[in-house]
Amino acid sequence: MVYHFKSRRMVYGLTLFFIALSGFAQMPIFKRYYIADIPGLGWLAQFYVTHVIHYAVAALLMGFCAYVAFDYFFGRRNSGTKKFQITKDTRITASARVKIAALCGLILTGCFMVVKNLSGIYFPHGVVIGLDLLHLVLAMVLLGATAYTWVRGRSWIF
Amino acid sequence: MSSPISRRHFLKTSFFAAGTAIAGTSTAKAASTFDADKEPLVTLIDISRCIGCEECVYACQDANAHKFADPKKPFPKMYPDRVPVEDWSDRRNVTDRLTPYNWLYIQYASATTKEGEKITLTIPRRCMHCQNPPCVKLCPWGAAKQEKNGLSRIDSQICLGGSKCKKACPWDIPQRQTGTGLYLDLLPAFAGNGVMYKCDRCYQKIEKGEQPACIEACPEDVQTIGKRSDIIKKAKDLAKEMDGYIYGLDENGGTNTIYVSPVPFDQLVYDTGEGKPHMHPVEDTMAAGSNLAIAMVIAPIAGAAAAVGKYYRQMKEEA
Numbered sequence: 001m002v003y004h005f006k007s008r009r010m011v012y013g014l015t016l017f018f019i020a021l022s023g024f025a026q027m028p029i030f031k032r033y034y035i036a037d038i039p040g041l042g043w044l045a046q047f048y049v050t051h052v053i054h055y056a057v058a059a060l061l062m063g064f065c066a067y068v069a070f071d072y073f074f075g076r077r078n079s080g081t082k083k084f085q086i087t088k089d090t091r092i093t094a095s096a097r098v099k100i101a102a103l104c105g106l107i108l109t110g111c112f113m114v115v116k117n118l119s120g121i122y123f124p125h126g127v128v129i130g131l132d133l134l135h136l137v138l139a140m141v142l143l144g145a146t147a148y149t150w151v152r153g154r155s156w157i158f
Numbered sequence: 159m160s161s162p163i164s165r166r167h168f169l170k171t172s173f174f175a176a177g178t179a180i181a182g183t184s185t186a187k188a189a190s191t192f193d194a195d196k197e198p199l200v201t202l203i204d205i206s207r208c209i210g211c212e213e214c215v216y217a218c219q220d221a222n223a224h225k226f227a228d229p230k231k232p233f234p235k236m237y238p239d240r241v242p243v244e245d246w247s248d249r250r251n252v253t254d255r256l257t258p259y260n261w262l263y264i265q266y267a268s269a270t271t272k273e274g275e276k277i278t279l280t281i282p283r284r285c286m287h288c289q290n291p292p293c294v295k296l297c298p299w300g301a302a303k304q305e306k307n308g309l310s311r312i313d314s315q316i317c318l319g320g321s322k323c324k325k326a327c328p329w330d331i332p333q334r335q336t337g338t339g340l341y342l343d344l345l346p347a348f349a350g351n352g353v354m355y356k357c358d359r360c361y362q363k364i365e366k367g368e369q370p371a372c373i374e375a376c377p378e379d380v381q382t383i384g385k386r387s388d389i390i391k392k393a394k395d396l397a398k399e400m401d402g403y404i405y406g407l408d409e410n411g412g413t414n415t416i417y418v419s420p421v422p423f424d425q426l427v428y429d430t431g432e433g434k435p436h437m438h439p440v441e442d443t444m445a446a447g448s449n450l451a452i453a454m455v456i457a458p459i460a461g462a463a464a465a466v467g468k469y470y471r472q473m474k475e476e477a
């Protein structure tokens with residue numbers, strides 16, 4: 001198992017935590033179920049705060065994903081010397097493929113939703129509903145896969 | 159609706175019909191105006207003309223009665239206990255505030271004119287139809303929608319009544335009715351709480367090229383509807399003419415409702431509270447998100463550039 005990239009994993013973990021939290025906070029549930037009453041979590045019921053946090057963390061996540069993806073792409077050109085953590089022999093695990101697919105879907109649907117939220121942009125109603133639901137389902141897939149890989153100790157690459 | 163109002167409404171409708179017959183079909187005229195326009199439709203509300211007769215209020219109720227909720231009681235118990243039951247079904251006649259059964263009300267405001275005269279103004283209040291409506295854009299289910307003609311409305315077939323739109327609206331416009339809608343078919347005890355209702359700018363009439371009911375019914379021609387550029391020009395001309403003030407042009411990034419008043423809006427004294435919206439200046443609530451969209455374009459480019467930089471460093475090291 002490859003347990004490199006400690007700092008990378010930490011950044012990803014934190015980003016995922018906050019983007020998921022602020023994402024679920026888009027639904028009016030945290031107030032209803034007393035979670036926003038927990039000291040320090042009141043912001044979860046403030047929709048403009050969670051909206052901005054979700055956007056800001058999404059920007060971070062996209063920057064991070066771009067870095068990791070390009071790093072992997074270029075790293076695969078490296079010869080198999082021990083010096084590099086990613087080389088031409090590096091492979092992506094099956095569970096990571098699921099997570100990557102979900103992440104790509106989330107980023108794609110998310111981008112459309114950001115565009116939809118700009119002034120003067122009108123998407124057909126069915127498309128908006130589709131994007132909302134798909135974004136939610138993909139988030140569940142990503143979190144499910146993340147929970148699975150965490151419990152089973154699966155890495156992204158081998 | 160009480161009978162005197164019905165009678166008044168009947169007389170008004172007959173008068174309007176007669177007027178229409180004489181003047182040619184105003185409806186047909188409206189149709190050609192609305193169909194051709196690609197710009198959003200905006201309403202201009204000249205507060206100085208309103209006499210507070212409430213014809214618009216009752217016309218709104220009549221025109222939209224078929225959209226109102228008919229909830230069955232008792233409502234399913236909701237958990238936890240803090241979830242509020244909001245039931246207006248037995249108070250459908252309330253007209254002194256916004257409710258799920260009253261999407262337009264007349265707000266009384268007192269003010270002092272420049273000449274020192276004390277006056278009372280009556281102001282038709284309803285959804286402002288924001289240009290970038292947070293109620294629509296932030297709805298997590300896509301239950302609220304905005305149409306190209308600038309109106310925003312909540313689909314009562316999809317809305318779960320979570321009231322996020324009301325919290326996101328700078329004027330707290332949407333109003334909830336418990337015990338109706340899709341949530342009853344899902345998990346009524348644990349999620350949802352009815353349907354949110356607000357002015358939908360009589361979309362069914364606009365679709366046919368007709369004017370919204372409140373505009374048609376007004377005996378004083380308080381409201382004018384037309385394409386954005388025309389109405390903004392009209393509003394500015396009117397404000398100049400009466401040495402008046404404009405509300406709605408910049409509020410929340412601009413709304414498709416423009417009020418013109420002879421008295422500054424911050425000098426109006428009126429009741430606010432539940433179902434009674436204010437007239438304060440409003441910052442663009444969606445601006446922060448729109449600005450962050452730029453960060454979302456830059457971030458992946460920066461990430462990719464960092465990876466490229468790292469690769470070139472590695473190449474150098476290997477060489």
Ligand code: SF4
Nearest residue numbers: 285286288291293327
């Ligand atoms: S005034 Fe409120 S309800 Fe109306 S469009 Fe704006 S945000 Fe939505």
Ligand code: SF4
Nearest residue numbers: 218357359360370372
């Ligand atoms: S536009 Fe239609 S729905 Fe809106 S207040 Fe006027 S009559 Fe009512």
Ligand code: SF4
Nearest residue numbers: 208209211212214376
């Ligand atoms: S807007 Fe017109 S119909 Fe409505 S209260 Fe004022 S004068 Fe009467």
